[in-house]
Amino acid sequence: MEAHLLRKYFIMGSQNCDRDPIEILTEAVQAGITAFQFREKGPGSLAGLRKVVLGRQLREICYEYSIPFFVNDDLELAKVLGADGIHVGQDDRFAEEVRARFPDKIIGLSVSNSLELENSPLSAVDYLGAGPVFATGTKSDAKTPVGTKWISQIRKQHPNFPLVGIGGINTTNSNEVMEAGADGVAVISAITKAKDIQAAVRSL
Numbered sequence: 001m002e003a004h005l006l007r008k009y010f011i012m013g014s015q016n017c018d019r020d021p022i023e024i025l026t027e028a029v030q031a032g033i034t035a036f037q038f039r040e041k042g043p044g045s046l047a048g049l050r051k052v053v054l055g056r057q058l059r060e061i062c063y064e065y066s067i068p069f070f071v072n073d074d075l076e077l078a079k080v081l082g083a084d085g086i087h088v089g090q091d092d093r094f095a096e097e098v099r100a101r102f103p104d105k106i107i108g109l110s111v112s113n114s115l116e117l118e119n120s121p122l123s124a125v126d127y128l129g130a131g132p133v134f135a136t137g138t139k140s141d142a143k144t145p146v147g148t149k150w151i152s153q154i155r156k157q158h159p160n161f162p163l164v165g166i167g168g169i170n171t172t173n174s175n176e177v178m179e180a181g182a183d184g185v186a187v188i189s190a191i192t193k194a195k196d197i198q199a200a201v202r203s204l
């Protein structure tokens, strides 16, 4: 994949939103996000048909603005929505299985420590999501923050592998993540909770 697509990677589900998710994503794409992940998960999230209906609307916005659209975890949903990519974690479906099923989609994999990295099938995935870099209140089962050191360690081991930092990243600390060697930053609350999404995306 082209690593520049990871530069400002926005992740969102309706459970992250205090107002209409369609409005939030529209403002974010207009402000210059480079990728979007639909992560409808956790307390307050939609299920079943309501999840699919929202996913279709968000997918359409990304299509209109030529932004790659990813689905988190849910392979069936990714298929139904015609997603460009899928993000899976260490506790989700095996990345090789996802690759076998979706040879043409962009596949992202989470890595939080050296053991996970060593055991990761890098040949089956297109980018790594590394974190949580900083403490996050958004994901209740997030691991202990690993700091920007984790980003620089991965970058040292894999100089050219597409890499995005995630977890507690905001407009004031995103530069640290970039300086450590990431190709980009993946954020939820830095955009969903921003008073001015245009300014937030610009600063990231």
Ligand SMILES: Cc1ncc(COP(=O)(O)OP(=O)(O)O)c(N)n1
Pocket (backbone or CB within 6 Å): 009, 011, 037, 039, 041, 072, 073, 087, 088, 089, 090, 091, 092, 108, 109, 110, 128, 129, 130, 139, 164, 166, 186
């Ligand atoms: C870009 C990106 N990186 C990491 C994650 C986290 O994935 P995972 O560890 O599977 O946790 P959940 O998001 O499924 O709760 C991600 N979603 N995106």
Ligand SMILES: Cc1nc(C(=O)O)sc1CCOP(=O)(O)O
Pocket (backbone or CB within 6 Å): 011, 110, 130, 131, 132, 133, 135, 136, 137, 138, 139, 142, 143, 166, 167, 168, 169, 186, 187, 188, 189, 190
């Ligand atoms: C979805 C997710 N994954 C993480 C990981 O470490 O893998 S942290 C996280 C939540 C990111 O939300 P915020 O930008 O609001 O901190």
Ligand SMILES: [Mg+2]
Pocket (backbone or CB within 6 Å): 072, 073, 087, 088, 089, 092
């Ligand atoms: Mg997951």
